Amino acid sequence: MEDFTREGTLPAQELMAWALDRYQDRFSIMTSFQAEGMILIDMAVRIRPNVRIQTIDTGRMPEETYQVMDAVRERYRVAIEILYPDHRELERMTVRHGINLFYREPVFRRLCCHVRKVRPLDRALQQLDAWATGLRAGQSEERAGVEKLDQSGGRVKLAPLADWTAAQVEEYFITHDLIRHPLAAKGYRSIGCAPCTRAIQPGEPERAGRWWWEEGMSKECGLHVTPEGTVKRALDVLLEDIISN
Numbered sequence: 001m002e003d004f005t006r007e008g009t010l011p012a013q014e015l016m017a018w019a020l021d022r023y024q025d026r027f028s029i030m031t032s033f034q035a036e037g038m039i040l041i042d043m044a045v046r047i048r049p050n051v052r053i054q055t056i057d058t059g060r061m062p063e064e065t066y067q068v069m070d071a072v073r074e075r076y077r078v079a080i081e082i083l084y085p086d087h088r089e090l091e092r093m094t095v096r097h098g099i100n101l102f103y104r105e106p107v108f109r110r111l112c113c114h115v116r117k118v119r120p121l122d123r124a125l126q127q128l129d130a131w132a133t134g135l136r137a138g139q140s141e142e143r144a145g146v147e148k149l150d151q152s153g154g155r156v157k158l159a160p161l162a163d164w165t166a167a168q169v170e171e172y173f174i175t176h177d178l179i180r181h182p183l184a185a186k187g188y189r190s191i192g193c194a195p196c197t198r199a200i201q202p203g204e205p206e207r208a209g210r211w212w213w214e215e216g217m218s219k220e221c222g223l224h225v226t227p228e229g230t231v232k233r234a235l236d237v238l239l240e241d242i243i244s245n
């Protein structure tokens, strides 16, 4: 593993410039077109107009996100690579568990996220040496420890805005007149799939509108004993059933 201690302290623009120069087409911005992703795109296009931009279309996105994608294509004249779930996995999951399985209990929500998001992302990452996301430490307690440069996943993962505040994000938006997601004006601060995202109230954490019905429920998957007597996470059992047929 290379020592990128210096790079991990660079300001956002310099870190992006370094990654674009070093990794070229083996680098992409992975975005869902929320505020932070829009900043990364804007920064990157100024440095390398043909930067790779990738997004996951889970099949449950709000229409407004597709509108933003088109607006980005037109404004920056960039190609957007859209990653899709494996249709066979999707079919098995929905046949076995229903189309809105995520409302039943957390383990089914996690299964849906794996099939629709995590697995397409994993497949895309196989083709990359480095990638960037718009994660910020201030977005939630879970993200408080996010690093600007992380190699723990086996490739370089950048979060150039890791140390930015919400005020800095807004300032960049105003200065550069960026495209705003239409749902932001309706109180959505973190925007994912349509059935799993709602607007938040003033004072709520930024990600309070995601999977809000899980509030107060255990986030643990629990353990499951298979017919062979093997103890596994319930999620692994459900996932194996979807991907091994």
Ligand code: SF4
Pocket: 058, 060, 102, 109, 110, 112, 113, 114, 116, 117, 192, 193, 195, 196
């Ligand atoms: S956010 Fe909701 S619809 Fe989207 S992949 Fe996760 S559980 Fe499924």
